[in-house]
Amino acid sequence: MNKKSRNVNSNNHIRLFDWIAPAYALFFGYQVHKYRQQIKLRPELNHGSPLTIIDIGSGTGALAYVLAEQGHRVIGMDGSLRMTQVARRLNRWAKKRATHKASKTMKATKTTLTLPSFVQVNILKPEISLADIVEQNSQAINAEHPPKIDLIITSFVLHGLDAQQRSIIFRKIKLAAPDKLLILDYSPLRSLVTDVVEWLEGGDYFNFVRTIHTELSEQFPTVEVYPVHRQLNWYVLDI
Numbered sequence: 240m241n242k243k244s245r246n247v248n249s250n251n252h253i254r255l256f257d258w259i260a261p262a263y264a265l266f267f268g269y270q271v272h273k274y275r276q277q278i279k280l281r282p283e284l285n286h287g288s289p290l291t292i293i294d295i296g297s298g299t300g301a302l303a304y305v306l307a308e309q310g311h312r313v314i315g316m317d318g319s320l321r322m323t324q325v326a327r328r329l330n331r332w333a334k335k336r337a338t339h340k341a342s343k344t345m346k347a348t349k350t351t352l353t354l355p356s357f358v359q360v361n362i363l364k365p366e367i368s369l370a371d372i373v374e375q376n377s378q379a380i381n382a383e384h385p386p387k388i389d390l391i392i393t394s395f396v397l398h399g400l401d402a403q404q405r406s407i408i409f410r411k412i413k414l415a416a417p418d419k420l421l422i423l424d425y426s427p428l429r430s431l432v433t434d435v436v437e438w439l440e441g442g443d444y445f446n447f448v449r450t451i452h453t454e455l456s457e458q459f460p461t462v463e464v465y466p467v468h469r470q471l472n473w474y475v476l477d478i
């Protein structure tokens with residue numbers, strides 16, 4: 240365990256996201272636009288077969304929405320009640336808007352997109368099992384029964400947790416036994432703006448960017464890193 244990792248109080252951390260959820264919601268459209276570009280870079284998400292995917296720390300649901308647009312069955316999990324409420328509302332709104340647009344262009348009269356399910360849960364709690372949550376929500380996302388978790392994805396979550404919390408999450412992911420884990424998060428290359436934002440957020444960003452590669456190598460058999468841009472990487476892990 241890295242001794243320099245900052246201790247993050249999980250309840251306070253989630254409370255912060257409860258507080259900022261309405262402001263975060265303003266960026267939903269921008270995030271959808273960005274995630275459409277970023278998931279194009281990952282062949283695991285673009286081979287044509289629908290996957291059952293867990294999005295850990297789904298926030299306002301922009302990534303989950305984009306994955307559902309691609310035909311995937313998605314369960315978003317987030318510790319913040321307000322984030323999950325905002326995610327449900329914005330996903331319904333985005334689908335309505337897409338249906339309206341499609342009918343206007345006469346391309347189709349409605350979109351068949353199955354919206355993600357959003358579950359409020361602090362996944363660090365010992366009693367929480369990812370597989371159980373998927374089982375309980377499989378009907379809502381039209382997953383087979385019993386559901387197989389194909390892939391777990393998490394974006395901009397792990398740098399906010401401390402190293403011990405990341406390790407708990409990695410263990411839970413391994414227990415859920417997906418084929419792959421995809422992490423979209425910061426690269427080691429920093430900028431002043433990000434430094435200030437992350438310092439205000441109070442997570443473990445400064446340690447994360449130095450140690451994430453080692454942490455992942457200690458937990459997973461293969462770690463592949465694909466730059467998205469200077470400050471952002473896809474980390475792709477076999478389980």
Ligand SMILES: C[S@@+](CC[C@H](N)C(=O)[O-])C[C@H]1O[C@@H](n2cnc3c(N)ncnc32)[C@H](O)[C@@H]1O
Nearest residue numbers: 256296297298317318319322361362363394395
């Ligand atoms: C920086 S936001 C990222 C949200 C989203 N993935 C995105 O890309 O916009 C981090 C999210 O992780 C959630 N989170 C943090 N700790 C968590 C935990 N222990 N269990 C579940 N969700 C958690 C927060 O509530 C917040 O919504």
